[in-house]
Amino acid sequence: MQTDPRILFGRRLAQVRKLKGWSQERLALESGIARSYLGGVERGQRNIALINICKLAETLEVPVGELFLFEPPADGAP
Amino acid sequence: MQTDPRILFGRRLAQVRKLKGWSQERLALESGIARSYLGGVERGQRNIALINICKLAETLEVPVGELFLFEPPADGAP
DSSP states (O other): OOSOHHHHHHHHHHHHHHHTTOOHHHHHHHHTOOHHHHHHHHTTOOOOBHHHHHHHHHHHTSOGGGGGOOOOOOTTOO | OOSOHHHHHHHHHHHHHHHTTOOHHHHHHHHTOOHHHHHHHHTTOOOOBHHHHHHHHHHHTSOGGGGGOOOOOOTTOO
16 A cells, blocks of 8 residues: 555545535434544544445445546656 | 445455555565554455555555446345
8 A cells, every 4th residue: 555545445435426426414314423533534534334334335336446446646746 | 326435445455456466474574564453454344544545556556546446236135
C-alpha cells in the first residue's frame, strides 16, 4: 500500500457518495452511521471495520469492491 | 446484506488463501497478523478493520475488492 488505506478509502467513499449526488448527512441518515464518524472516515481518520464498510456499500447500492477502487495518486501528490 | 458480512468475508478470505495454496499459518506470518486472530476472521468471528483488510489483500497479492467477491449462498444454505 503506497498510501494509508484510511486516506484512500475515505477519498473513494466521498467520491462514490458524490457521484450518487448524496450529501454526507444523507448517507449518514440512510446508513444509520453517525455523521461525525462518517466525516472522520472520509477524512481518513478512522479505521472503519467490515460491518460498517458493508453497510455503507449497501446503502450506496454499490458492490463493496467498488469502495476499494482506489485511484493511483497523481504525480507529485502528497 | 443477506448474511453476516463477517461470515461472508471470512469464507472468501479462506477461499482466496487456499487458491494461493497458502496455509493459515503462512498468511499469518507473511502479513504479520496473529494466527489466532486470522483464524477468528476466517471463522466469521471478527469485525476486521480497513488497515488489516488491506494488509491481507496486499500479502495475498490480490486487489482488495477480490476479498469482497462473496458467493451467493447455495439454496437452503444457512
